[in-house]
Amino acid sequence: MNKRILVIASDNIGLGFNQVEFPDIEYLQFPIIIDEQEFRESETYTANWLIEKYTKENIVARTTSIVKGELIEIVEKNKDKYDLIVHVVMGSNMSAATYTIAEDVRKMYEEIIPIINIDTRQVVGGVGVILLRIIDIIKETKDADEIISLSKEIINTTFSFFVIPDLKYLYKGGRIGKAKALMGSVLRIIPLVGLLGDDDEGLILPIGRGRTFKQVNSLLISTINNKLKDYSIDKAKLINIISMNDNPEAFSDLKEKLEVSVPCEKMIIGEPHLVGSVYLGPKSYSLSINLK
Amino acid sequence: MEFAQNETLEIKKTLENIYKFLWRHKEYVNRLNVFPVPDGDTGLNMTLTIQGALANLPDYSDNSISPGEYLKVFAENMLLNSRGCSGVILSLFWQGIAQVLVDSDFSAGNVLKALEKGYLNAYEGTENPQEGTILTLMFELKEKYGQVMLDEENPVVILINCIPHLREVLKKTPDMLPVLKKAGVVDAGGAGLLILLEGMEKEFSSKQTPDALPISSVLNINKTLRKLLKSRSASLRYSPPGTLVQNLGVDNISNIKLRNIIQNVQFYVNNILHNSKRLLSRDAIIKDLDDMESSWNPDIKQRYCTEFVLKSNKISSQDEMKQLIGGYGDSMIVLNSDDIYKVHIHTNKPDSIFSDVSKYGELVFTKVDDMKKQHRNFISHDTIEYEREQSVFCIVSGDGFKKILENLGADDILNYGKKKPSVNQLVKAMNQLKAKNIIAATDDKDILMALKYAASLSKSNVFIVESKSVISLISMLMAVSNDLDIKNMSFMNRLNDIRYCGISRAIRETTAEDGTIVKKKDFFLMHNGKIILSGKDIKQVVVKSIEKLVEKESLVTLYKGIPAKRHNILPELKKTFQDLEFEEYYGGQYQLYYYLTFE
Structure with a gap:
């Protein structure tokens, strides 16, 4: 019997939904809060809408966890159609509440349908990269244990890097981690921070800084190449780069440098989502890479 | 439990x-x-x-x-x-x-x-x-x-x-x-x-731990006792050390050897003074003092306490690591966990060890302590109690640069203003840091010589960065990343990452690189130690400098000095060079009107 598997993901994956070529997938929406008002991504409320709001108004936005009822609704709707659910969850290191909700729902349905919660230890594009790689696995195997074991390796070898000209959005959201060391400079600096799959603590780390986007891009490229070297890998599996569409020159420079200097099986230019833009702010962009 | x-x-x-x-x-x-x-x-x-x-x-x-x-x-x-x-x-x-x-x-x-x-x-x-x-x-x-x-x-x-x-x-x-x-x-x-x-x-009760005499005091007492023993009988009776020894209670002296020696000296002195008898050999006590003194001043054959962490899958055991570097020194300890090797060794050739082992993997961490220097500090009368592992210490001129470097991660900064610091001031400043290791860098090559001499007199291990300008220091600190971890010192190779020049004013007539005369009070561009161009108007000199020196760079930063404090040339530069981005900061340097950097 061919086992039927449903994948659940969220709208914080740094990918357009049409970029995920898998029919059996459901998406949850992360709410964001601005001045006590809740927003969900829609045609009106997009990443670009928030970035523009950030530029023009002095607002503070924050994200909240997924809504438990919405997850239950998805599971309830699909529990009889599938034999297994794989939920690709934003990193518990970044949102413990979301992962707890996912675990609660898994336990609720323990007797009804098995649910595997994949703690990606990533956000935004990193979750997207892991989602695509897990879909690759599901296409090869339907065995739950094998999916779990192969996912672990993918998570450990997935790295996200963020070029964030203004760290205040990350700081206000309480996600600054060790990257705080890059804040408060008299000189205008452009920080490069990272969320590294092989970092046990799973905190946002300072990777480096530059005075121009080109400098930061070069630093990013050399950081990736060092990772490839560390893992003795000739060619990365998958790269996903995402920009907020307000810094085209810097983003093109990164893309060109990647094409020339980083061997990779597949490179995707992802799409920003509302929730993903909350902590990044204007002129930021990110790169997520899976090595193997 | x-x-x-x-x-x-x-x-x-x-x-x-x-x-x-x-x-x-x-x-x-x-x-x-x-x-x-x-x-x-x-x-x-x-x-x-x-x-x-x-x-x-x-x-x-x-x-x-x-x-x-x-x-x-x-x-x-x-x-x-x-x-x-x-x-x-x-x-x-x-x-x-x-x-x-x-x-x-x-x-x-x-x-x-x-x-x-x-x-x-x-x-x-x-x-x-x-x-x-x-x-x-x-x-x-x-x-x-x-x-x-x-x-x-x-x-x-x-x-x-x-x-x-x-x-x-x-x-x-x-x-x-x-x-x-x-x-x-x-x-x-x-x-x-x-x-x-x-x-x-x-954690369960309250206890007190003992205290110890500083080694410098132990050695000074040792010296005083030797001098006393070699002096004439009158000194034994009337000199302050003589009277002190006769009346001293030794129970609270924690150094056992010193306590025994003092007791022997008391016995010797009292017998000489009261019985005129030499029941103890003066020479034997002096030999004890000599032995004690030499034990604190051994010949340190392997000068550097060297440690490193190597990540390697090419070395298969602790023994292999020991064989690889065992010949370089003594006191070797090798630990390993998976492919990580942590090594401690006393050696005279730390660099050779690093060079050898780096062929087998990635050096994640290195540390070299100069034990001769630490020993000198340890036995001196003004010993420093180190309070931290290391400090990145910058010696610069200018309030603005002080703030900029602080923000970029320098731990301590000496802003020397107009007057370059003396060796004495540098030694004092470094000793006040109470850091076991100091990475010292200055913005002026003339200070470098003084700094090198000061480093030899400082109580800490001092690593000197051969920087020549404050821009090199900015460049170096900009390159420090990864949680500002400076232990591997690789950022020292980044001194010349930022191209720059300086704009100054002639205090007397001089000649530019191409032979043209630079008149007194003319502004001139200094690049790589040479005068490249000059002119009467500072704006024109800056504009020409940018035209001449910008290559592929997109950002020009002006660091304004005290002489240019009231100048405002930025709007004109932005108008003239619309393809370039400009930023201006106050450096506060005394001599140069501007540093211009190109990134």
Whole structure:
């Protein structure tokens, strides 16, 4: 019997939904809060809408966890159609509440349908990269244990890097981690921070800084190449780069440098989502890479 | 042994309290440090080892791992952060303990097994294990624990009950290791271990630890006694040292050797003065004093205490690592966990070792301490009590640059203003940092010479960055990344990353590189030590400079000096060069109107 598997993901994956070529997938929406008002991504409320709001108004936005009822609704709707659910969850290191909700729902349905919660230890594009790689696995195997074991390796070898000209959005959201060391400079600096799959603590780390986007891009490229070297890998599996569409020159420079200097099986230019833009702010962009 | 509900937090708190206790008594341990080299840092090294491990402990406050696993993570972090012989041996001991306790079995019997394993691990990991050292105390701890365990079940109580015995053993270490006896001290590493146990005891009760005389005082008293013994009888009776010796109570002198010698001198002097008899040989006492003095001033054959962490899958065992670098020195300790090798060795050729081992993998961490320098500090009368591992120390002119460098991660800054600092000022400034290692950099090549001389007089290990301008310092600090970890020093290769030039004003007539005359009060562009162009109008000189020097760069930054404080040329530059981005900062330098950087 061919086992039927449903994948659940969220709208914080740094990918357009049409970029995920898998029919059996459901998406949850992360709410964001601005001045006590809740927003969900829609045609009106997009990443670009928030970035523009950030530029023009002095607002503070924050994200909240997924809504438990919405997850239950998805599971309830699909529990009889599938034999297994794989939920690709934003990193518990970044949102413990979301992962707890996912675990609660898994336990609720323990007797009804098995649910595997994949703690990606990533956000935004990193979750997207892991989602695509897990879909690759599901296409090869339907065995739950094998999916779990192969996912672990993918998570450990997935790295996200963020070029964030203004760290205040990350700081206000309480996600600054060790990257705080890059804040408060008299000189205008452009920080490069990272969320590294092989970092046990799973905190946002300072990777480096530059005075121009080109400098930061070069630093990013050399950081990736060092990772490839560390893992003795000739060619990365998958790269996903995402920009907020307000810094085209810097983003093109990164893309060109990647094409020339980083061997990779597949490179995707992802799409920003509302929730993903909350902590990044204007002129930021990110790169997520899976090595193997 | 039972832990509260939030177990890892409880353990961490206990470890932190014990660490704080050791930190308060580190100077006492430092002052006992005569073996293997009297460089006065045993207490500091043990403290930094635990400090580093605590700082790098992940947050397991959600109890996601068991207490045993938590102790194992702590042990791994101790290994990676271990400093000096004593720090490395302590982490080996703890590694062994943690291996046994990993299953969270804290029963008295299992703790005994852990202590036995800890001792074995430390003993076997030490290249040339000696009696009378921390290893002896570790041995005695597990032996005594085994005895006390027969009457007591609680491992904490058993450990506390072992402390009096270990104090006695520590007192006997001078009988086991002659160099300790000559120096009049007990073993420093052993004392450190005992303090850790006392720290644990303090968690349950309140106890006091001993204090020690500074070594400089011990040596000065030694010198005074020698002088006194060689003087005439009248001096013995009437000189201040003579009268002092006759009336001195010696019970509170912690240095055993000094106490014995003073008692002998008192006996000798009193007999001469009252009985005119020489019951003790003056020469024998002087020889004792000489022996003691020389034990604190040995010939340090291997100058650098060198440590590194190598990540390598090409080296298959500790023995292979030992074979690879064993010929370079002594006091070698090699630890390994998976493909990580932590090595400690005393050598004269740290660079050769780094070069050799880097062929086998990635050098994750290196550290070199100049033990001759540390020894000089240790025995001097104005010894410094180091309070931190290292400081990045910048010597610059200008308030603006001071702030910029501080923000970029410099720990300490000397803003010398208009007058370049003297060697004396630099030595004083460096000694005030109380840092064991100093990475010193200056914005002026003329200060570099003074800095090099000052470094030789400073009490710290000083690594000089051969920078020539403040822009080099900005460039260097910009390159410091990864949690501002400067330990591997690779950022020193980044001094010339930023191209720059300076705009100044001629104080007398001079000649430019192409032979044109630069008249007095003309503005001129200085690039790579040469005058490239000049002119009467500063705006024009800046514009021409940008035209001449910008290549592929997109950002031009102006660092304004005091002479240009009231100038505002930025709007015109932005208008003239619309393809370039401009930023302006106040540097506050005295001589140059502007530094221009191109990025």
